[in-house]
Structures are given as structure tokens and as C-alpha cells.
Amino acid sequence: xxxxxxxxxxxxxxxxxxxxxxxxxxxxxxxxxxxxxxxxxxxxxxxxxxxxxxxxxxxxxxxxxxxxxxxxxxxxxxxxxxxxxxxxxxxxxxxxxxxxxxxxxxxxxxxxxxxxxxxxxxxxxxx
Numbered sequence: 001x002x003x004x005x006x007x008x009x010x011x012x013x014x015x016x017x018x019x020x021x022x023x024x025x026x027x028x029x030x031x032x033x034x035x036x037x038x039x040x041x042x043x044x045x046x047x048x049x050x051x052x053x054x055x056x057x058x059x060x061x062x063x064x065x066x067x068x069x070x071x072x073x074x075x076x077x078x079x080x081x082x083x084x085x086x087x088x089x090x091x092x093x094x095x096x097x098x099x100x101x102x103x104x105x106x107x108x109x110x111x112x113x114x115x116x117x118x119x120x121x122x123x124x125x126x127x
Contacts, residue, residue: 031087034074035102042071042126043102047093049079054114055097061116069123101126 035043046062048055059075066073078088078096091100094112099119101109109122 031074031076031091034072035105038072038102040104042069042108042123043074044071044123045074045076045091045100045102047076047078047088047091047098047100048096050077051079052096058097058114058116058119061119065120065123069127071123071127 031045034045044062046058048059062073062075076084076087078085078093088096096112097114098112099110099122100107101122103126108126111118111122
């Protein structure tokens with residue numbers, strides 16, 4: 001299982017998926033650092049909010065996929081901090097849930113909406 005980061009303030013680690021705690025210094029704190037650090041691995045960014053029903057439906061599916069695929073999975077909760085909300089705006093997220101896919105420093109795809117089959121298809125095309 002790979003790490004699922006709750007960006008920008010928390011991380012959940014493989015040895016205890018339910019354990020959430022502040023980022024240790026070795027964890028990247030910006031999207032740019034995550035994109036660069038992922039390198040050739042696929043980076044999947046899940047943009048959501050706490051009030052979004054479809055986001056809540058996708059959350060366990062996203063977490064489950066993080067256990068199955070050799071990729072980096074990141075969650076950005078848009079209403080968790082002002083910085084997270086600004087990141088959604090900067091990345092052009094107009095509806096949630098939205099998923100952006102990065103590889104080799106470039107965004108390779110994006111999807112909007114709660115469609116777990118499409119999410120899995122895009123992951124399979126890019127891992």
C-alpha cells in the first residue's frame with residue numbers, strides 16, 4: 001500500500017491507514033514538490049470538499065485504489081484551509097470531486113465527477 005496524503009496538512013501512512021497526523025519534515029508540502037517527487041510514477045490528486053456528497057462516496061474507493069496501484073495518491077480538501085481552497089482555484093477545479101493525473105512533471109489527464117470506473121480506467125492507462 002502506498003501513502004495517501006491529505007494535502008496540505010496531514011498524511012496517512014501504509015502501516016496504519018486510519019492514523020492521521022501532521023506532515024513530518026520529509027513529506028512534500030506543495031503540489032509542485034509532489035509532482036516533482038513523483039517522477040515517473042503516476043500522481044493522482046483528488047480534489048474534494050467536506051460538504052460534497054459525491055466526494056464522500058468516492059473517498060473509500062480512492063483509498064482502496066491506493067492499496068492496489070503503484071502510484072502516489074493525494075487528497076486536497078478544498079475547504080480545509082485557505083491554501084487548499086486557493087490550490088483548487090489555481091488548478092482550475094470548478095466542480096468536485098475532480099481528479100488530476102500527473103506523470104513526469106506534466107498533467108496527463110483529468111476527470112470530474114464521482115465515477116469510480118472511469119477513475120480506475122485512467123489510472124490503468126497511465127501507471
